[in-house]
Amino acid sequence: MISLALTQFGVPLGKWCAEGLARPKIISRGPAEGIETLSALPKLAAKILITVVIGGFLGATLVRIAPGFGVDEEELDARLSSQSIQALRETGANETNLLAFYVQYLNRLLHGDLGNSRTLHRPVLQLVAERLPETLKSVALGLALGWSAGFLLAVAIVMSRAWLLDLVGSLLVGVLLCLPAAVLALLFVLAQAPARLLLGLVVFPKIFRYSRNLLARSSALPHVLTARAKGLGNMRVLVWHILPTAAPQLLALLGVTVSVAFTAAIPMEALCDIPGIGQLAWKAALGRDVALLVNLTMIVTLVTLVANSASDVVGRTFRASEA
């Protein structure tokens, strides 16, 4: 059972030999896995592309199922004549054929045209090009902050085994997990705190909780206990025996946190007035701008998939190099 678990974690064999510790049985696939990983990259890219295309189709389908699809706020304008309202409805009716709409959309996409925003009266590509860097900056900063704080606190708690620190950390994380990102954004606005740090606070509790559990489980493995019993220092045990065991799963968490950060970017940017794609999505939602929303959904899906796949590839490469 233990060897199976260790195989999944990709425990470094060489380190055990160097420390003269009991070496668990590990079935390793060796460096060939690294080569396999690289050769699988085109397949992975194709998979991502197909997923995004099908995901976009699903998104467009859901939009059409929505009971208010095709209804325009302009129809409520009392100044419009019945002919004008009919003309507005006919404009929307062209988009009701889902398959025809999506084929046309993909065709335009291949030519680098994402269409025009109905509310902002500008090309979607231009809007995304302007705003995506802002969101990427916020997400990168948030992830760096959340990972540093969450991971370091988890390491400190697991290695020191200080119950007070554990209690304080757990309480802090418990409160943060109960606060919606939008409330945190409002509190940041009230406190006039730098809004970009907010994403760090959103991902911090998730990273802390997962890392602490993972590191605690790794530190209870027999080879770590043996290493401690043989008098190895805390830092050596952490770097050579606990972290390599936990690394693949932590890398997998990295991909997940990218998705969490992008999701939290909507309330952050909307409420803290940061001109990113989260704010764009919010404005598009309020203005019922379907073209913009579907495009943004596809872009975020693509970013999420790339992040998840990248963390997966890095994890596999790490396991291969450790083996």
Place this chain on the structure above:
Amino acid sequence: MKWARTTAIVFLLAVCAACLLANVIAPASYAHQFREEPNASPSRQHLLGTDDLGRDRFSRVLYGTRVSLLLAPAAALLTSLLAAFVGGIAGFAGGWVERFVMAGTDLFLSLPWLFLLITVRALLPLNVSPIVSVLITFAMLGCLGWAGAARIICADARAVAQSDFILLARASGSNGFRLLWRHLVPNLKPVLFAQFWISVPVFILTEANLGILGLGVAEPLPSWGSLLRELESFSTASAQPWQLVPLILFILVVSSFHLVLTKEELTV
């Protein structure tokens, strides 16, 4: 941590009882405006003061809690049922059915659900009533949240389907439906229950996010989202700490769900 779990359950029961009895306890309707008393301080008549429009805040907290606490579990139930159906069938059937269904589930998981949610929410009819808006909001949450739970249930269903007692049941002549209903479903109950408990606070948090963004339950019906939105005007309220009561109640309720949930997770 048994005491913490017990306290959380008692607290949740008390909050549920209070909001179910809102018609009796609340001093006014959630929509009634005391026009001569906007932004009033707490008094005997208005325990938590009034909001910008002169509506009794205590009444709105009670009714808003009722909306969120009744409909989030309903959405969680819908999610759990969908996940049980999709994951259970996939895990029980195995083979290409499982691969096909799980590929679909992975595809669904890769979609940014909050983007999707605001997209669909934004396209509700313009003349939708508050009651319909709240039902649609939570129904959407329920319909979009099944994928993660389905993966877990599929793994569990697969393990049960491959167990010895199912083999014995097959050998005794049990057919597919009987196996599914009499043997598989009862063994999936603990994981379904855990998934249900996991989903409830997630949906409460999501509704709050949507509500604060103005995409949740339509006014004048209160929900936690619309109540927390009042924090936008908190800058004037450094001397009005009672405005924070909905936030404190929200944190207490969600953390109580987490405390109950942790124990449930451990028992699965």
